[in-house]
Amino acid sequence: MSSGFPFAAPFKEIKGSPIRELFKYLSTPGMISFAGGYPAPELFDIPGLQASISTQASTLQESMSYGATEGLPVLREILATLCTQRGIQAGKDDILVTSGSQQAYELLVRALIAPGDTALVERPAYPAAIQGLRLAGANIVTVGVEEDGTNLEELARALQQHQPKFFYCVPTFANPSGITLSLEKRKKLLALLATTDCLLIEDDPYGQLRFSGEPLPTLAELARSTPAQDQVIYLSSLSKTVAPGLRIGWMVAHPEILRRCVLAKQVDDMCSAPFMQAVAAHYLNSGRYAQHLPYIINTYRQRAQCMLNAFSADFDGQLKLVRPEGGMFIWGYLPPDINATRLLPLAIDEKVMFVPGSGFYADKPDENAFRLSFAMSNEAQITEGVTRFRKALDRY
Amino acid sequence: MSSGFPFAAPFKEIKGSPIRELFKYLSTPGMISFAGGYPAPELFDIPGLQASISTQASTLQESMSYGATEGLPVLREILATLCTQRGIQAGKDDILVTSGSQQAYELLVRALIAPGDTALVERPAYPAAIQGLRLAGANIVTVGVEEDGTNLEELARALQQHQPKFFYCVPTFANPSGITLSLEKRKKLLALLATTDCLLIEDDPYGQLRFSGEPLPTLAELARSTPAQDQVIYLSSLSKTVAPGLRIGWMVAHPEILRRCVLAKQVDDMCSAPFMQAVAAHYLNSGRYAQHLPYIINTYRQRAQCMLNAFSADFDGQLKLVRPEGGMFIWGYLPPDINATRLLPLAIDEKVMFVPGSGFYADKPDENAFRLSFAMSNEAQITEGVTRFRKALDRY
Numbered sequence: 001m002s003s004g005f006p007f008a009a010p011f012k013e014i015k016g017s018p019i020r021e022l023f024k025y026l027s028t029p030g031m032i033s034f035a036g037g038y039p040a041p042e043l044f045d046i047p048g049l050q051a052s053i054s055t056q057a058s059t060l061q062e063s064m065s066y067g068a069t070e071g072l073p074v075l076r077e078i079l080a081t082l083c084t085q086r087g088i089q090a091g092k093d094d095i096l097v098t099s100g101s102q103q104a105y106e107l108l109v110r111a112l113i114a115p116g117d118t119a120l121v122e123r124p125a126y127p128a129a130i131q132g133l134r135l136a137g138a139n140i141v142t143v144g145v146e147e148d149g150t151n152l153e154e155l156a157r158a159l160q161q162h163q164p165k166f167f168y169c170v171p172t173f174a175n176p177s178g179i180t181l182s183l184e185k186r187k188k189l190l191a192l193l194a195t196t197d198c199l200l201i202e203d204d205p206y207g208q209l210r211f212s213g214e215p216l217p218t219l220a221e222l223a224r225s226t227p228a229q230d231q232v233i234y235l236s237s238l239s240k241t242v243a244p245g246l247r248i249g250w251m252v253a254h255p256e257i258l259r260r261c262v263l264a265k266q267v268d269d270m271c272s273a274p275f276m277q278a279v280a281a282h283y284l285n286s287g288r289y290a291q292h293l294p295y296i297i298n299t300y301r302q303r304a305q306c307m308l309n310a311f312s313a314d315f316d317g318q319l320k321l322v323r324p325e326g327g328m329f330i331w332g333y334l335p336p337d338i339n340a341t342r343l344l345p346l347a348i349d350e351k352v353m354f355v356p357g358s359g360f361y362a363d364k365p366d367e368n369a370f371r372l373s374f375a376m377s378n379e380a381q382i383t384e385g386v387t388r389f390r391k392a393l394d395r396y
Numbered sequence: 397m398s399s400g401f402p403f404a405a406p407f408k409e410i411k412g413s414p415i416r417e418l419f420k421y422l423s424t425p426g427m428i429s430f431a432g433g434y435p436a437p438e439l440f441d442i443p444g445l446q447a448s449i450s451t452q453a454s455t456l457q458e459s460m461s462y463g464a465t466e467g468l469p470v471l472r473e474i475l476a477t478l479c480t481q482r483g484i485q486a487g488k489d490d491i492l493v494t495s496g497s498q499q500a501y502e503l504l505v506r507a508l509i510a511p512g513d514t515a516l517v518e519r520p521a522y523p524a525a526i527q528g529l530r531l532a533g534a535n536i537v538t539v540g541v542e543e544d545g546t547n548l549e550e551l552a553r554a555l556q557q558h559q560p561k562f563f564y565c566v567p568t569f570a571n572p573s574g575i576t577l578s579l580e581k582r583k584k585l586l587a588l589l590a591t592t593d594c595l596l597i598e599d600d601p602y603g604q605l606r607f608s609g610e611p612l613p614t615l616a617e618l619a620r621s622t623p624a625q626d627q628v629i630y631l632s633s634l635s636k637t638v639a640p641g642l643r644i645g646w647m648v649a650h651p652e653i654l655r656r657c658v659l660a661k662q663v664d665d666m667c668s669a670p671f672m673q674a675v676a677a678h679y680l681n682s683g684r685y686a687q688h689l690p691y692i693i694n695t696y697r698q699r700a701q702c703m704l705n706a707f708s709a710d711f712d713g714q715l716k717l718v719r720p721e722g723g724m725f726i727w728g729y730l731p732p733d734i735n736a737t738r739l740l741p742l743a744i745d746e747k748v749m750f751v752p753g754s755g756f757y758a759d760k761p762d763e764n765a766f767r768l769s770f771a772m773s774n775e776a777q778i779t780e781g782v783t784r785f786r787k788a789l790d791r792y
Contacts, residue, residue, distance in 0.1 A: 001593050001627055004652075006561050008510040011656045041457045049460060053453045053671075057446050061437045064445060064641035099495060099665035106664050110531065114404040115510060132663040135506065165402050197397050231397055245460035247669040256400075260407045267528035268502050269495035273643040273669045275449075 009115070010137045022355070025348050032385035034307075034372040035353040037175060037328065043296045044243045048288035049279065056278045067274035069266050071097025071250070075281040079250050082284070086207070087221035088234055090252045096261055099272045101205055101237040101249030105168070106132055107261040107268070108201060108233065108251075112165045113138045120158055120167040122150060124331075124360030124369065126175045126203070129168050133362075140362040143167070145174070147322070149181030152188055159196045166199040166233075171219055173206040173327025176360045176371040180325055183216050190219060194227035199257075205237040205249075208293065210326035211301030220252065230254045238280055240328065241293055247272060248280045300328065303374040303382060310386035318393075328375040331357075333368045338396055340370040346395050352388035405511070406533045418751070421744050428781035430703075430768040431749040433571060433724065439692045440639045444684035445675065452674045463670035465662050467493025467646070471677040475646050478680070482603070483617035484630055486648045492657055495668045497601055497633040497645030501564070502528055503657040503664070504597060504629065504647075508561045509534045516554055516563040518546060520727070520756030520765065522571045522599070525564050529758075536758040539563070541570070543718070545577030548584055555592045562595040562629075567615055569602040569723025572756045572767040576721055579612050586615060590623035595653075601633040601645075604689065606722035607697030616648065626650045634676055636724065637689055643668060644676045696724065699770040699778060706782035714789075724771040727753075729764045734792055736766040742791050748784035 022035055056063060070076065076092040083090040098104040105128075113119060115137030121129055123142035133140050141162050144151040149171060158164065171181035181189070193200055202219045220234035237249035251261060265271075283289060307330060311321055320333040334340055340356035347354060357369025377385060418431055452459060466472065472488040479486040494500040501524075509515060511533030517525055519538035529536050537558050540547040545567060554560065567577035577585070589596055598615045616630035633645035647657060661667075679685060703726060707717055716729040730736055736752035743750060753765025773781060 001590065001623070005626075005650070006508060006593055006595070007656060008506070008508055008513070011507045011659070014656060014659055038462055041461050044457060044460050046456050046460075049456055050453050053449065053456075057449045057453075060442050060445055060449075060641075061440060064440050064442075064639035065437050066434055066635075066640045099669075102663065103665045110404070111407045112402060112404055114533070117404070128663050128666075131659070135660060135663060137510070194397065197402055199402070227397070230401075239462075243460035244462045244666075245456075245670045247665060247667070254401070260403060260410060263407070263410055263527070264531060267498065267524050267531060268664065269499045269643060270524075270640075271643070273495075273672045274641045276669045276672065 010135045022353060025353060028351065031351050031353060032377055032381045032388065033353045034374070034377065034385060035355050036373055036376055038376060039240050039244060039328065040299070040375050043299055045288055045292040048283060048286065048292060049243065052279045052282040052286060056275060056282055060275070063275040063278045065274065067271040067277065069262050069271050071095065071272065072274060072277040072281060075277045078281055078284045083234070083252060087217050088252060089224060094252050094258070096251045096258050096265070097272055097277060098249045098251060098265065099247045099269055100239060100244070101203060101235040102128060103265070103268070104235045104249050104251040104261070105129060105201065105203065107264040108166070109133060109136050109138075110264045111257070111260040112199070118162040118164040120155070120162070120164045121362055122169060122174070123362070124176050124357060124366070125168070125362060126170060127359050130362045142362050145177055145179055147179065149179055149185050150189060152185060152192060155189065156192055159192065159198055164198050166201050168201045168203065170203045170206070172204055172216065173209060173324055173329070175206070175327070176329055176355070176357070177331040178322050178324030178327055178329045179331070180216065186216065186219055186222055190223050190226055190228040190232075193231055198231070200228070200232045201235060202232055203235045205240050206327035207236070208241050209297055209300060209328070211297050211304065213325035233257060241296065242280065242283060242289060246276050246280050248276060300375060302379060303377065304330065306379045306382045307372065307374040307386065310383050314386055314390045328373050330372045330374060332370050332372060333366070334370065334393075336368060338393065339367045341367065343392060343396055347389060347392040350388040350392045352385045352392065354389070406531045418749060421749060424747065427747050427749060428773055428777045428784065429749045430770070430773065430781060431751050432769055432772055434772060435636050435640060435724065436695070436771050439695055441684055441688040444679060444682065444688060445639065448675045448678040448682065452671060452678055456671070459671040459674045461670065463667040463673065465658050465667050467491065467668065468670060468673040468677060471673045474677055474680045479630070479648060483613050484648060485620060490648050490654070492647045492654050492661070493668055493673060494645045494647060494661065495643045495665055496635060496640070497599060497631040498524060499661070499664070500631045500645050500647040500657070501525060501597065501599065503660040504562070505529060505532050505534070506660045507653070507656040508595070514558040514560040516551070516558070516560045516594075517758055518565060518570070519758070520572050520753060520762070521564070521758060522566060523755050526758045538758050541573055541575055543575065545575055545581050546585060548581060548588060551585065552588055555588065555594055559592075560594050562597050564597045564599065566599045566602070568600055568612065569605060569720055569725070571602070571723070572725055572751070572753070573727040574718050574720030574723055574725045575727070576612065582612065582615055582618055586619050586622055586624040589627055594627070596624070596628045597631060598628055599631045601636050602723035603632070604637050605693055605696060605724070607693050607700065609721035629653060637692065638676065638679060638685065642672050642676050644672060696771060698775060699773065700726065702775045702778045703768065703770040703782065706779050710782055710786045724769050726768040726770060728766050728768060729762070730766065730789075732764060734789065735763045737763065739788060739792055743785060743788040746784040746788045748781045748788065750785070
C-alpha cells in the first residue's frame with residue numbers, strides 16, 4: 001500500500017464525541033456525574049426483567065435464530081399498542097423494530113441523505129444526530145430553540161432557503177435542552193411543514209417521562225388527517241423507560257419509508273437480537289412496565305427538583321437554568337464571562353462532571369451553555385455535586 | 397407535500413432480496429428447504445446457552461445499561477483468544493464487536509465508500525454484500541471464481557482498471573459457492589494486493605465449519621509481516637458456530653480503520669446488546685463452545701455427504717455440483733438448457749426449495765446456477781428433497 005487508507009470524505013478527518021472523551025473521568029473515585037445522558041440503572045425493574053428473561057430462556061431455539069428484519073410480530077403488536085395509547089394510530093405492520101432509536105435515525109439518514117443534501121437539526125441538538133449527518137456527508141443547517149421550542153420563523157426560512165430532506169426534532173423534553181415544543185407551535189410547525197417536501201423526524205425517547213405539567217399530543221398524533229400526515233416519522237425507544245441494554249427502539253412511518261428502512265436494516269444488522277425482542281415483548285405484556293414506570297418518573301421528578309433547588313439556593317440567579325417538565329436534562333447558561341469548556345477541568349478537579357454545551361451545536365456553539373443530567377445521581381449526590389460546581393465556578 | 401418522498405438515489409427504485417421473497421413458501425406444510433442460508437436451530441447448544449443466560453441474568457444492572465461501543469471487554473478478550481487460535485495476532489483492543497459480521501461489513505462500507513466509488517465482489521457473491529454496496533451507491537465490479545477460488549488474473553485486471561476501495565471475499569467455504577481459496581492463491585492474492593491501495597475484507601463466518609480436507613491459514617494470518625498486512629480486514633461471527641440470534645460478530649483491523657468503524661457504530665446502534673455480549677462471552681469461556689462445535693461440524697459433514705450422494709445417485713452427472721470441504725452450501729449448475737429461476741416454481745410445487753443463482757451476481761447472472769444448503773435438513777429430508785428436485789427437473 002503506497003498511500004493512506006482510502007476512507008470516504010467524512011471519515012478522513014475524524015474527531016470523537018466530546019462527551020465520550022469525558023468517560024475516562026467517570027471512574028475517578030468519588031466523582032459525581034451530571035454528564036452522562038443515561039438512565040439510572042438502579043431504577044431498572046431488574047426483577048421484572050429477570051422474570052421475562054427466565055421465561056423466554058425456556059424457548060430459546062427460535063430466539064437464537066435469525067428473526068424477521070421488521071421485528072418479532074409479538075413485539076410489534078405491543079409497540080403498536082403503546083403507540084395507540086400515545087394517540088398514534090399504528091398497527092403491527094406500521095412498526096419497524098430497531099436496535100435502539102439511534103438505528104432508526106441512522107436508517108433514515110441512509111435512505112434519505114446523499115452527500116451534500118441538507119438536513120435541519122435544532123440548536124442545540126442531540127450530538128449523535130449531528131454526527132450521523134456529518135458521517136453521511138450532509139449539509140447541516142440549524143434552527144434555534146426558544147423556551148416553547150423550535151423558532152418557527154427560523155424554521156420557515158431554513159425550509160425555504162435549503163429545501164432540506166428532513167428536520168430532526170425532539171419535541172418533548174429535548175436532549176440537551178429539556179425544552180418542550182408548545183401545543184400551539186406543534187400545530188404551526190405541521191402546517192408549515194405541509195407546504196414543503198421536508199420530512200419531520202419526531203424523536204420521542206423521553207415523552208413518557210413527564211413529571212410535571214400537562215401531557216401534549218405528539219406531532220405524529222397531531223399530523224393525523226392533516227396534509228402533513230405522511231411527512232411525520234415517529235421514533236421511540238425503550239432505552240429510557242425500560243433499559244437501554246435491550247437496544248430496542250422503533251419507527252412508525254409511511255409504508256414507502258418503512259420499506260426502505262427495512263432494506264437498509266437488512267444490510268446493517270439483519271435483525272435486532274430476537275432474544276432481546278422477546279424479553280422486551282414479554283416485559284411490556286406482563287403489566288410490569290405500566291406498574292414500574294411511575295417509580296422512574298417520581299424519582300426523576302425528585303432529582304430534578306432537588307437539582308433545581310440546590311442551584312437556586314447556591315447561585316442566587318447567576319445561572320440561567322431551563323426548568324424541564326420531564327426527561328432527564330437541565331440546560332443552563334453560565335454568566336457571559338464564563339466559558340463552560342474551560343470550567344469543566346476545574347469541575348472535574350472538584351469531582352463533579354457536566355457537559356459543556358458546545359458539543360450540542362452543529363455550527364457556532366454557545367460557549368456559556370452546559371447540560372446537566374439529574375437522572376444518574378441520588379439527592380445527596382446532587383446536593384453535594386452542586387456545591388462542588390459552585391466551588392469550581394468560584395475558582396474560575 | 398407536493399412530490400414523492402425525497403429518497404437518496406440508491407433508495408429511489410428498490411427491489412427486495414430474491415431469497416427473502418421465497419420466505420413465504422417456507423411455511424407451506426411439508427416443504428423441504430435447501431434455500432435458507434441459516435444454521436440448523438436443532439444443533440444450537442440450547443442447554444449451554446440457557447446456562448449462560450441464567451448466570452448472566454443474575455447481574456443484570458450492567459448488561460441492561462449502555463455498553464462501550466467497542467464491545468464488552470470480557471467478550472473482546474475471548475474473541476481475541478479465538479483469533480489467536482486461528483493464527484491471527486489480535487489483542488482485546490484490536491477487536492470491534494459488531495451486531496453480526498453483517499454490521500462489521502456495513503460499517504466498513506460506510507467508512508470507505510462514497511457514491512460512485514468502486515468495490516470488488518466475487519461472481520457469485522453473498523447477496524447482502526452486494527446489496528450493501530448498491531444502497532451505498534457504489535460501483536460494483538465482479539471478479540470470477542474458479543474451483544480453487546478467486547480468478548487472480550481477473551482480479552489483477554480489476555485492481556488496475558478500477559482502483560477499488562476494497563475487495564470483499566469469503567475465502568473459506570464461500571456463500572454461495574462453497575469454494576475455498578487455495579493456499580497458493582492466498583499467497584498470490586496478498587502479493588497482488590500489496591502492489592495496490594485496495595483493502596481486502598476477509599469475511600470468515602464459515603471457516604470453523606471444516607468437515608474435510610486440511611485447514612488453511614486465513615488471509616489475515618498469511619498477511620502478517622508482509623507488505624499487505626495493514627490491508628487485510630478480518631470479519632467473523634458467532635452466527636454459524638453458536639447461534640445467529642446472539643447477533644455477535646467482530647472485526648479485526650488496523651487501528652485507523654477500527655477507530656472509524658467505532659464512530660460509525662456509535663451513530664448506528666451505540667453498542668451491540670450488552671446482555672447478548674455477556675451471554676456470548678460466558679458461553680465461549682465456559683468451554684462448551686469447543687465441546688459442542690464438533691457436533692455441528694459432524695452433522696454438517698453427514699448432511700453434505702448425504703446430499704452429494706443423493707444427487708449423484710439421482711442425476712447421473714446431469715448436474716455439476718461443487719463439493720465443499722466445509723460450511724453450509726453446495727453450489728450447482730443445471731444443464732445448459734435449464735434456467736434455475738424457471739425451475740424454482742416447479743420445485744416449490746413439488747415441495748422442495750433452493751435458491752436460483754441469479755441473486756448472487758452483482759452483474760450478469762449465470763442462469764443455470766443454483767445454491768443448496770444442506771444445513772437445515774436432516775438426512776431423511778435431504779434424500780426426499782433430492783427426489784423432489786429430480787421430479788421438478790423432469791417436469792421442466
